[in-house]
Amino acid sequence: MKNVTKLVVMKRKKFIERTTLGFSSVLISPYVFSEKSEFTNKKKTAFTPFALATWNVQQAVTIAGKALDKGTSSLDAAIQGVAVEEANTLNTTVGNGGAPDREGNVTLDACVMDSKGNCGAVLAVENITHVAALAKDVMEKTPHVILTGEGARKFALSQGYQAENLLTEDSKKAWRKWLEKSNYQPEINIENHDTIGMLCVDQQGEISGACSTSGLAYKMKGRVGDSPIIGSGLFIDNNVGAAVATGLGEEVIKTVGSFLIVELIRQGKSPQEACEEAIKRILTKQKEKPSFQVAYIATNKKGELGAFSIHKGFSYTIYKNQKSQNIDAKSIY
Ligand code: SD4
Numbered sequence: 001m002k003n004v005t006k007l008v009v010m011k012r013k014k015f016i017e018r019t020t021l022g023f024s025s026v027l028i029s030p031y032v033f034s035e036k037s038e039f040t041n042k043k044k045t046a047f048t049p050f051a052l053a054t055w056n057v058q059q060a061v062t063i064a065g066k067a068l069d070k071g072t073s074s075l076d077a078a079i080q081g082v083a084v085e086e087a088n089t090l091n092t093t094v095g096n097g098g099a100p101d102r103e104g105n106v107t108l109d110a111c112v113m114d115s116k117g118n119c120g121a122v123l124a125v126e127n128i129t130h131v132a133a134l135a136k137d138v139m140e141k142t143p144h145v146i147l148t149g150e151g152a153r154k155f156a157l158s159q160g161y162q163a164e165n166l167l168t169e170d171s172k173k174a175w176r177k178w179l180e181k182s183n184y185q186p187e188i189n190i191e192n193h194d195t196i197g198m199l200c201v202d203q204q205g206e207i208s209g210a211c212s213t214s215g216l217a218y219k220m221k222g223r224v225g226d227s228p229i230i231g232s233g234l235f236i237d238n239n240v241g242a243a244v245a246t247g248l249g250e251e252v253i254k255t256v257g258s259f260l261i262v263e264l265i266r267q268g269k270s271p272q273e274a275c276e277e278a279i280k281r282i283l284t285k286q287k288e289k290p291s292f293q294v295a296y297i298a299t300n301k302k303g304e305l306g307a308f309s310i311h312k313g314f315s316y317t318i319y320k321n322q323k324s325q326n327i328d329a330k331s332i333y
Contacts (some may be wrong), residue, residue, distance in 0.1 A: 020142055036167040049074075050320035051081055052199040052305065054246040054297055057317050058324045060084040064200055065319025072210035075114045075136065082110075082132045082212045085196040089168050093194040096129045097168045098214025100175050101221045102182065106166035106185075106192045109213050109228035110135045115206035115238035117144055121228040122152040127163040132210040134161065135228070145230070149222075160290040176200075178218050186293075195227055197234060197244030207299070209234050215249070225249020231259035241265040241301055242277070247294035247309070255281045260305075261298050271298035271306025279308050279332060295329060308332075 011103025053063040069072070086095030089190035093099065100106045110131035111121035123146060124130050134156050138147050147155055157163060167175075174316035185288025195213035202208075205280045211234045213227040224230035226249035233249070236242040242260035252258075256280050264274035275296040282294055295309030298314045307316045307329035317326045 004095065013280065023079055026224050026261070047201060047203055048303070048321060049077075049200070049202050049302065050318060051077060051198060052297055052299060052316060052318045053081065053196055054244060054295065054314075054316055055196065056315055056326045057081075057085055057194075057196055059101060060196060060198065061317045061319035062324050065324065067320075068200060068202050069322070071143050071203055074202040074206050075112060075210075077202065078198045078200040078208050078210040079136055081133050081198045082196045082198070082210045083130050085194070086129050086131065086212055089170075091194050091196075092170060092174075092217070093172060094196050094212050095131070095214065095216055096164065096166045096170060099171055099217035099323060100167055101215075102179075102184075102218045103165065103221050104172070104175055105221060106171070106214055108166070109184070109215055109224055110211060111209070111228040111230055111234055112139060112210045113137045113230060113234055113235065113236040113242075114139075114208040117237070119230045119279060121146045121230060122156075122225045123148040123228050125149065125152040125156065127153060128156045128165065129164055129166065129186055132212045134159075135210070144227075146303045148224075154281050175218070176252060178210075182218075184218055189297065195246045197297065198244050199236075199242045199244055199297065199300065200295050201303065205301070207236050207301075209236050209242055209244055216293060221332035226252035226257070229253060235259045237262050239265070239301065241299050243271075243278075243296055243306075245294065245296050246294040246327045251282050251290075252283075253291060257282075257294070257296060261296060265298065265300050269298050271304050272308065273306070274298055275306040277306035279310055283310065283332065289333060295331075297329075 043054045060081045066078040089097030089176035105216040107124040112135045113119040117263040120135040199209045211227045231255045243258040261274040295314035298306040309331040314329045
């Protein structure tokens, strides 16, 4: 009995050593450990949960990560995490305070996908802040996967969501200034960044994700990007891995980017190699250096991470083992 206990302690020690080497070790170390209970001889498996998100969103990943540490499911943790940015009026690319379309309407897009392959999405919704939670309600409480516009708004109100004015004074001022020239040229990493895409792995090793955005500033009314499109903005296959996108949605949709990354991981690529390949697919169609940004983050079942973008300036944030860290991603240019 003593020897068994010693073995368990040694295995634990090894696990702790492996998982406290810092975040770079995430790329090489497995995040699963198992041990045999000395009483039941039954194999127990525990995963070190983590939350991974696009851009510099320390508070959002910390909320999600702490929920995961307490045993919250990966889907609920991802929704709680993105809700932080949805409520942040200073983030002009997500939720309340999001930049409007060219007619002055703030229209939001979001989707969620869980470890069982269930998914839900809402497109071009007005007056509702927490659209990722709404996407989960579409998934769980309706026979559909996608609700758009007025239908999504009505469904939200029927579920008790409050209608709010999402156009802040600052966003209104910036829009009026934009109207003076009405020049639609989304700037790399500046005007349209900060869409939140979050991937969470819970203590059971189940992967889920959520993606939430107000889309591109001053888009045409009715325009929808990649973020709420399952397979483009987000894709999860719990047996393989997960990916989420940010940047110019039109280019992500044309290559079904997140699905592509998960399929490349299935074929044996690392998440990093898969993200790089997905960016290269976009670039093969460009004759010149593109003026737009696209970026991806991904994970596989072993907890190895990938992140890559077209242009410099993209970063991602991870919370794991009670620490959050923002990391610059590699890029082509
Ligand atoms: C879109 N992909 O609507 C979104 C925009 C975005 O950071 O990601 N911004 O095309």
